Amino acid sequence: MPDLADLWSPIRLTLALASVTTVVLILIGTPIAFWLARSKARWKEVVGAVVALPLVLPPTVLGFYLLVVLGPDGPGGWVAGLFGGRSLAFTFEGLVIGSVFYSMPFVVQPIRNAFEAIGERPLEVAVTLRASPWDAFWSVAVPLARPGFLTGAVLGFAHTVGEFGVVLMIGGNIPDETRVLSVAIYDYVETLQWGHAHILAGGMLVFSFVVILAMMLAGKRFGRPGL
Amino acid sequence: MADTATIDAAFAGTLGSFSLDVAFEAPMQGITALFGPSGCGKTTILRCIAGLNRMAGTLRFGAETWQDDRAGAFRKPHKRPVGYVFQEASLFPHLSVRGNLLYGARRDSRRQAENGLGFDEVVALLGIGPLLERAPQALSGGERQRVAVGRALLSRPRLLLMDEPLSALDHPTREEIFPYLEALHETLSIPILYVSHDIGEVARLADRIVVLARGRKVTDGPVTEVLERLDLQPATGRFEAGVVLTARVVSHDDAFRMTHLDHHGQTIVTPMAEAAVGSEIRLRIRARDVVLATQRPSGISVRNILKGTVALIVEERETAFAEVLVDVGGAGVRARITRAALADLALRPDMPVFVLVKSVAFDRRALAGLQPPPADGEE
Numbered sequence: 001m002p003d004l005a006d007l008w009s010p011i012r013l014t015l016a017l018a019s020v021t022t023v024v025l026i027l028i029g030t031p032i033a034f035w036l037a038r039s040k041a042r043w044k045e046v047v048g049a050v051v052a053l054p055l056v057l058p059p060t061v062l063g064f065y066l067l068v069v070l071g072p073d074g075p076g077g078w079v080a081g082l083f084g085g086r087s088l089a090f091t092f093e094g095l096v097i098g099s100v101f102y103s104m105p106f107v108v109q110p111i112r113n114a115f116e117a118i119g120e121r122p123l124e125v126a127v128t129l130r131a132s133p134w135d136a137f138w139s140v141a142v143p144l145a146r147p148g149f150l151t152g153a154v155l156g157f158a159h160t161v162g163e164f165g166v167v168l169m170i171g172g173n174i175p176d177e178t179r180v181l182s183v184a185i186y187d188y189v190e191t192l193q194w195g196h197a198h199i200l201a202g203g204m205l206v207f208s209f210v211v212i213l214a215m216m217l218a219g220k221r222f223g224r225p226g227l
Numbered sequence: 228m229a230d231t232a233t234i235d236a237a238f239a240g241t242l243g244s245f246s247l248d249v250a251f252e253a254p255m256q257g258i259t260a261l262f263g264p265s266g267c268g269k270t271t272i273l274r275c276i277a278g279l280n281r282m283a284g285t286l287r288f289g290a291e292t293w294q295d296d297r298a299g300a301f302r303k304p305h306k307r308p309v310g311y312v313f314q315e316a317s318l319f320p321h322l323s324v325r326g327n328l329l330y331g332a333r334r335d336s337r338r339q340a341e342n343g344l345g346f347d348e349v350v351a352l353l354g355i356g357p358l359l360e361r362a363p364q365a366l367s368g369g370e371r372q373r374v375a376v377g378r379a380l381l382s383r384p385r386l387l388l389m390d391e392p393l394s395a396l397d398h399p400t401r402e403e404i405f406p407y408l409e410a411l412h413e414t415l416s417i418p419i420l421y422v423s424h425d426i427g428e429v430a431r432l433a434d435r436i437v438v439l440a441r442g443r444k445v446t447d448g449p450v451t452e453v454l455e456r457l458d459l460q461p462a463t464g465r466f467e468a469g470v471v472l473t474a475r476v477v478s479h480d481d482a483f484r485m486t487h488l489d490h491h492g493q494t495i496v497t498p499m500a501e502a503a504v505g506s507e508i509r510l511r512i513r514a515r516d517v518v519l520a521t522q523r524p525s526g527i528s529v530r531n532i533l534k535g536t537v538a539l540i541v542e543e544r545e546t547a548f549a550e551v552l553v554d555v556g557g558a559g560v561r562a563r564i565t566r567a568a569l570a571d572l573a574l575r576p577d578m579p580v581f582v583l584v585k586s587v588a589f590d591r592r593a594l595a596g597l598q599p600p601p602a603d604g605e606e
Contacts, residue, residue: 121317124279127304128311129331129382136305139330143321 114148
């Protein structure tokens, strides 16, 4: 009988990774999305393309460059040095940084679309009603962009849970540190532990289905920026 | 000593395919209309006054300077005490009507009732009481626009800017809203700048008019004077050219549903107007509805036969038409007739002439009462 306690570690790691990544991406992705939606700078689409790169880059290319950045000779190594380490590669923190990069377009794009769909007018109205730009952003733009935030959060979370190639390259397969679900399943298959693989994969299937279903139902109820 | 009791605006810049260069003054009370055809820059000017667009220029509001390029001054739009009503109501979909109305009020707690209108008064003035808890999506176009006006008013502005507020509405809805706008005119002590391309709206609502065309000011002045001017044909449009007379209601004829009015000693009869005896109303008379005669006709259905003197004649060469300005009791009435008729009647300036206007020509749109309508729910 497979030892179920073993299975808990990848699940916990995956949930932690996806949650932290999603929160970080909402925090840094929202200003980026807002800027992309509203800026009239000529080089705006250059920034947009950079953000969207992970959509088209082969995961191993992304993984390679992330390894360089996170490794002992890159900025990651310098940061790790502050905490007594050598490199951010093959650490949970490194995984978070990598996940932020490769899931960014999945969070930024829906939020950007939502801000663009709002248009200029509601924010102009807010300004004529004495709202400062900061106030207008929080009291008008954010509530009206709610569907975009919902979609971005769910997509970012789901994509982080599902990523394999990049995670394997920069995280390795270290139990309790970087062995997330996708890597664990791969590992169990390689080591012919079909029981474990069945449980994890089946669980992932059910979980994903429930998430999609819930998102679609919630989208109907909460997705529209109305009352 | 500079006159501080006006709004002074001057803006210059490019606007699409042509350049804009306009300077005008508006008084600190009443409705001043910015009038001109689509694309002439009137909306851009309004937005510059609100600070939503930025164009080179100066803007003074009474003693305050809101923009002065030479001094490097530009007051941010959210710091300008203006209310703005957009062409499409643009209510916030994520707030109820009440939430929309209070949005501006919540953010400006310093000036308490500076223009004298609190929440309940604004709601009553615009008749939006029954709508307060509804979502904006559940309102009709006219209701939304009234809420938009209320929302702008509740932010306690010192200047109200209205950008073609009726253009997006159909005719019956416009008629429904007019009395509310007229009531606003009577009740508010703050100035209103009203942008429109519809001379009918301007004639009914405005005290002063600034006429614009292709980014330039054509003329400005009191509405009655400017409308009399024949050289404004291209701006006012052939079919809608006309004048506005003010007349006092003398009596109502219930049997025939007519109203008798006095205009400088002459009687004008119109279909029944909703105005009390003794009140003054504005009559809009379109040039094409005016007939001229050198003899007083008899046996004719026209009810209004006014005596006047020809003041000015303008023939439109290469066309069939001419316009004649006739002085009727001190006010000008424009008549649009054919050059053939002009020649046939041998009209000359200073000739006495009879001005005939069908009572039917005064449709409901042409009769504007200066009394506010009763609020919804009143007996």
